[in-house]
Amino acid sequence: MRSLVGAIVWKELREIRRDPITMAVALVLPLLMLYLFGSALSLDVKDASLAVYDQDRSAASRALIERFPQSGYFKRTHDIRAEGEIAELLDRGRARLVLIIPPGFAHKLARGETAEVQALADGSYSTTAMVILGYAEAIVQSYALERMRERLAAQGMAAPLAPVRVESRVWFNAPLESVNYIVPGLFGVILMAFPPLLTALAVVREKEAGSVQQIFVSPIRPYEFIAGKMIPYAAIAFLEMLMILAAGLWWFHIPFLGSFPLLLAATVIYVFCTVGLGLLVSSVTRSQLVAMLLSLLVTLMPSFLFSGFLFPIYTMPVMLQLYTYLFPARYFIEISRGIVMKDVGLAVLWPQLLALLLYTVLVFVMTTRLFRKKVA
Amino acid sequence: MAGQTGSAALTMNAPAADWVIEAEGLGRRYGEHTAVAGLDLKIRRGEVFGLLGSDGAGKTTTLQMLAAILDPSEGRATVLGYASVREAAQITARIGYMSQIFSLYGRLTVDENLDFFAALHRVPEAARAERKARLLAFAHLERHRDRLARFLSGGMQKKLALCCAMIHAPPLLILDEPTTGVDPVSWREFWNILYQALTEGTTIVVSTPYMDEAERCTRVALLHDGRLIACDVPGRLRAGLxxxxxxxxxxxxxxxxxxxxxxxxxxxxxxxxxxxxxxxxxxxxxxxxxxxxxxxxxxxxxxxxxxxPSLEDVFVALLPSAAAAPPVAAEVAAGAAGPAIEVQELSMRFGKFTAVDGVSFAVQRGEIFGFLGPNGSGKTTTIKMLCGLLVPSAGRATVAGVELGADPRALRSRIGYMSQRFSLYEDMSVGENLDFFAGVYQVPRAVLSARRAEALALAGLAGQEQRLVRALSGGLKQRLALACAVLHEPQVLFLDEPTAGVDPLSRRRFWELIGTLAERGVSVLVTTHYMDEAEHCHTLGLLYNGRLIALGSPRELRAGMRAGEMLELECDQPIQALALFRNEPGVQASLFGDCLHLLVDDAASARPHLLARLEKAGHRVRRIETVPFGIEDVFITFIQMEQARLDTRAARS
Structure with missing residues (x-):
């Protein structure tokens, strides 16, 4: 018996090849999204703008101020001359951090008293504000510590050792660069963004054009039609993965620690899952517009918000944490980050892989159940 | 022999009776709306069965239920011996179906479309090439095998879609308005493919809005508002009038x-x-x-x-005449004479594509000028240029005394335009629509109430100003749209396929309206693809591939025909008789209801020869006589002449 699945695949590939818009969405948009998000989405603080209100104007105050740009985290952009400028700079978002050194700073230091400095941070981006304040505190602390040593040394005493010291080492992303974390997450998001959309539109377009009625009046069974539609789009999605993986490695230079074959195997399951979701959307919609909105709603949006791509799941309220289990992007992003950043294998990732596999099977079964060879 | 795929199973399940389709009390509701109700239908093997009705009569719903791709909400149907709901898969696996909408894959070539449908219907590899070649030859599509389907003309697309639906030689073909908007030549070729299938024993169920197409069917069912109002052999329907x-x-x-x-x-x-x-x-x-x-x-x-009587006469007589026609005024003040539209060498190019190519004609005041032509021949483009909506690439025209491009505002105040889709606001009442269009056309306040009353009378909607347009029938909407288009008393009226999809009674009344307007001195330029409507026009222009290939009154055009004579032949088994003449040189045979139409060079010399052939094959001829050409025959001749001209030009270059 000749394969009807093959007939659909053959037809679909030919149509896709001759459709420049589908080709562009399939091959250009993923790279563009990777580039934009990989470059723009950074949680790192680098060269944050710093405004300084040095009311003391002493050698000591200058020494403290110097340490900020030296750290690499700050860039001194403004010098404040009057109190009134502070609010202005923060209001307009010109300075992320304002450092105020009150008069008598050097004097207090010289007398061995505790000198105070004030740091004002723009808290509208709370995460970066926390990081900035953390850096500022650390810089001031290290300055204070040095001054103490100097003072003790001047009195002929050795500096005491700190009673407890944190020996911190970062595993898995030693330089703590967020691109290393964003890009493996983007694999999951991009494969959820474009392939389901393309697939949903491909089927609904046939419904709108009416050619699907011709498919209805044929010996083909629903699962054969679904599989025939799924395979070419899954293949395209797999190709997309290879492209963005290559771009991640050679463009963003992310370190890839784990197993390529394992990641690709997980990708095969995942692309069938995402394409399947697109088909599921198409089986309950009749117009391309609705299909597009619905697929954005069930694929792209949750994969951004509830997959751990940007917002860590463990900080979410418990109910929302449970909710995230509904979206396959969560599993794949865990797998992708696990392999790329941590070099963990099946021993650790099997639950996620199993979840993905079950999810994919479920989507396929639901789609074939919902797809009826009827016009209404 | 066609129908190998399903015939074995068919004979097992439907042994004695040759019913291919049996429907009892079939009906379908969509929410509150009843699309089809209480349909009883029996279709015999080898019939070509016509389902006739206007838009919204329930044709498509009926065919979809018979094709087992729509479950009925009541009643039951048996198709090829299978129950349409329980055994739907058996039906869809066997029949051929062509939906009303574009059913091909535009980005696949002619060949690839056929290959795909062949694979989809599991046509054995060995039989595929031969079947493809045969169908392509019948459809005259061999030369276009490698063209993408989306770049074919409308007529070619329909022919290709039919070939795709027939690639597996189905025992039953269900075709939903397969020829709407197709040029007459493609139309004739399309029917030739169907005749071929018929002679091979295929059963065909075809829906159509065209009366003249229904005349070709061995049996006809008239659908109106979802109900079957008549079903019989055309001859008996006519006799029953x-x-x-x-x-x-x-x-x-x-x-x-x-x-x-x-x-x-x-x-x-x-x-x-x-x-x-x-x-x-x-x-x-x-x-x-x-x-x-x-x-x-x-x-x-x-x-x-x-x-x-024509089938249309039968249909009109059977229609419940709900909305009585407003009586025609006996006297209308005749307008002044003189040309209202003068067009010289008008052309429109879109990039490399020439939509309208050097068209010249004139329309007098009070004249009804009919623009005929298949979809895509340039009718709408020409109208848009004359309304000032498109700037012509070349040529000039004067409309209602205004040079095209000189004074668009003056032009617009002197013309009226009604488009295919009637452009009314469905959510507004009749009165609100009239007020809106009066505002748009700047009808002076002083005359507004008089014009409004006149328009309501014209539309047959006096006293119904409060009704929502949505609730009106297709025919009433059409009259209201016309009334809106003439509120500002234009000198020239453009009607772009105003009668598409409307029932025949409404169509007749609409043409009466157009006649009234013309007698008042309004020049009417109207497009249509109903060939029979050509008779209503004073002058006809036939557009084909953007060129005006015939121009004249219906009578002049008929008189200009020098291409043989038409014989009408009545015999016992017209389909078998048709098979006899299919490959006969010098004879073009087509089915015409229970008769055959034979186009021959000379009736007198052909008649004895034809009769001898029929007698030898055992046919009993009841009647043979020369009949006048239909306007469609006239157009086919002109298109063939044009095609020959194009072919020689292509051969030379």
Missing amino acids: PGKMYELVAHPQRRALAALQRALPQAAPYVFGERLHLRLPEGGGDAGEWRAALAREHVQLETVRPIA
């Missing part, structure tokens, strides 16, 4: 029509070009009553002759 049809030529025609409408409303008199048609009781042709009525009005009766 009470009374007799008469054609008269009377002067002045309009006064005659008004008098007849008053004296004999049940005779449903209507204007057919220069002639009036009416249905009189048996023997009423001579009865004095209506003649006296005409004489009282000083109408001169030139000729009276009995004619065979």
